Every structure is written in C-alpha cells, then in structure tokens.
Amino acid sequence: MAKPYRVIHFLNQFFAGIGAEEEANTPVQVSEGPVGPGRALQQALGDDGLVVATVTSGDNYFNEELSSALASVKAALREHRPDVVVAGPAFNAGRYGLACGEVCKLAQEEGIPAVTAMYHENPGVLQHGGEVYILPTGESATDMQAVLKSVAVFALKLAHGDELGPAEVEGYLPRGIRRPGLREGTAAARAVDMLAARLADTNFVTELPIQMPEAVEPAAPVSDLASATVALVTTGGLVPRGNPDRLVRGGLQGVPPLLHRGTLLPQLG
Numbered sequence: 001m002a003k004p005y006r007v008i009h010f011l012n013q014f015f016a017g018i019g020a021e022e023e024a025n026t027p028v029q030v031s032e033g034p035v036g037p038g039r040a041l042q043q044a045l046g047d048d049g050l051v052v053a054t055v056t057s058g059d060n061y062f063n064e065e066l067s068s069a070l071a072s073v074k075a076a077l078r079e080h081r082p083d084v085v086v087a088g089p090a091f092n093a094g095r096y097g098l099a100c101g102e103v104c105k106l107a108q109e110e111g112i113p114a115v116t117a118m119y120h121e122n123p124g125v126l127q128h129g130g131e132v133y134i135l136p137t138g139e140s141a142t143d144m145q146a147v148l149k150s151v152a153v154f155a156l157k158l159a160h161g162d163e164l165g166p167a168e169v170e171g172y173l174p175r176g177i178r179r180p181g182l183r184e185g186t187a188a189a190r191a192v193d194m195l196a197a198r199l200a201d202t203n204f205v206t207e208l209p210i211q212m213p214e215a216v217e218p219a220a221p222v223s224d225l226a227s228a229t230v231a232l233v234t235t236g237g238l239v240p241r242g243n244p245d246r247l248v249r250g251g252l253q254g255v256p257p258l259l260h261r262g263t264l265l266p267q268l269g
Helices: 037-049 059-064 066-080 094-107 123-128 141-160 187-199
Strands: 006-012 029-032 049-055 084-091 112-117 134-136 259-260 261-264
Touching: 006 066, 006 094, 006 141, 006 187, 029 112, 037 049, 037 123, 037 141, 049 066, 049 094, 059 094, 084 094, 084 141, 094 112, 094 123, 094 261, 112 123, 123 134, 123 141, 134 141, 187 259
Parallel strands: 006 049, 006 084, 084 112, 112 134
Antiparallel strands: 029 049, 259 261
C-alpha cells in the first residue's frame, strides 16, 4: 500500500483552541499531528493523507509581523516536507483569510501545492484569489464538516498531481485565468443556445459571468435635521479633540497623533 500523502494544516489561534481575540498576538507555533478541526480533516483524508503537523498563529501576529510569521512557516514546511498544505477554512474571518492566503502563496513558492477555503467576500479572496486555490464556504463555521470534506478531496488531487479542470468543474473560486481549450460547437451556436434558454426561462451557464454589485436601499431622508441626533460611524479612528475618553490606539502606541479639523487621528506610515 502506498504511503499516505503528508499534509500540513494551518489554523489561527481561535480554531486551534488557544483563545479568542485576547490571544490574537500569539506567535507562530508548530504542533505534531492534527489539532481542532484538523481532526475532522484527517478523518476526511482517510488513509490517503496524514496531517503530520499543524501550524498555528494569532491573527494579529501573522498580519502585523508578516515577515517573521512567514519565516516560521517556511521553516515548518522545510522541516516536515509536506506533499500538500491546507489552510483554514477561514469562512468570513478577514485577518484569518489573509493569513491563509499568505500561507498558500508561500507553500507554492516552495514548490508545494496548497489549498484554502473561505467566504467569497473575505478580503483574502480579493488579495490572493488570483494566485491560490480557494474553495467557497458560507459566512460561518456551521458547515465546517462539509467544507473540510471538499478541501480533503481537493488537497488529495493536488498531492497526487492530478491535472485540474476549470473552476466551474473543480469547485474552486475563479482565479481570472483564461486557458485555451475546446468546446462543442462554435461561439455563435453556443450564444444562440444560451439566448434560446434565457427566452424559454430554462437554466443555462454563461461563459462571461458578470458580478453585479449589491443594491442597498437608501434610508428615507431626515425631515428635520436641526433636531435630529446624528451618529458618525467610521473606521478612521476619529475621536473628539483631546481624546476625553482616553481611548487607546491599538497597535500604534508611541506614534504621535495628527490633529485634523478638531479630531485626533492616528498617524499612519
């Protein structure tokens, strides 16, 4: 019987069971064997794959100390010599998704195939969707078992060196890569078939998908703004002049503030 493919699994601090946001600055750690959802991944791999090590990192640490984090991951890859790397799934966790994308990108640079999974609106898809394989998930981890089964099947294909088909066939998110290939019928004939299907209100798959932006219904206008209470919601770190509530600027301690039109802004480089 052939030896099982060696798998390294990457997790953030939450799914590794280290802790929640209070442990987000945890440096990269390496554990032998599967951890947390890695056990379900191992079960999905069956006898064809073996999770030899789990690499974990805090979300903040990985994204704020990227060079150091990637160096630690690279050392783990070279020590454990995996046949394939699995990162996540990250679902809709943004920092986690970005870290998963970086891990997969690094693995590919080391000549190791890799796959991750996350929600299509995760910033990790925007950042790395054109360079790594990403399987789709829902927003939350409620479908963890089903996602890990899909990830396991895909990871084994990568480890075996199978030639992968297009995204619509293999199930990964499109990467925007166009490759020459053969289709049945000419473009004109296929276009007529799709038009006929649309007119008949039957199912068809377009060859040029267009993703329309989500339409958000605006709120009704305020009739009397002079007597209204207005709240400003922003991610810009705006506080009243002098910072009367003594709010702490996370990750920016020791950086001098900028005063701008009566507000206190963190100075970003």
